[in-house]
Amino acid sequence: MYAKKTTIINKSGLHARPGSLFVREAKKFNSEITVAKLDGEDKPVKTCPAKSIALVMAMMLSKGTRVEISAEGEDEQAAVDTLAALVDAGLNDL
Numbered sequence: 001m002y003a004k005k006t007t008i009i010n011k012s013g014l015h016a017r018p019g020s021l022f023v024r025e026a027k028k029f030n031s032e033i034t035v036a037k038l039d040g041e042d043k044p045v046k047t048c049p050a051k052s053i054a055l056v057m058a059m060m061l062s063k064g065t066r067v068e069i070s071a072e073g074e075d076e077q078a079a080v081d082t083l084a085a086l087v088d089a090g091l092n093d094l
Contacts, residue, residue: 006067007065011063014091022056029075033069036070
């Protein structure tokens with residue numbers, strides 16, 4: 001398993017358009033990928049599969065929310081690094 005923590009930086013959070021982009025990228029990988037919403041101590045409070053737009057949207061990931069992206073499988077590092085970089089870049093929604 002491989003994981004990275006990052007922060008949602010785009011002004012409207014992970015709403016429909018950036019959420020779709022995130023899920024579309026996640027589906028390119030074979031690994032099982034999860035997204036965890038973190039609390040103030042960087043502990044997971046809610047987790048969902050990164051390949052489900054409905055569940056990702058239900059996480060209500062707004063600007064400033066800390067998340068952990070983790071994956072397990074043959075391309076886990078590439079999956080996490082790609083998705084974390086996408087979040088760090090503002091999901092093309094800055």
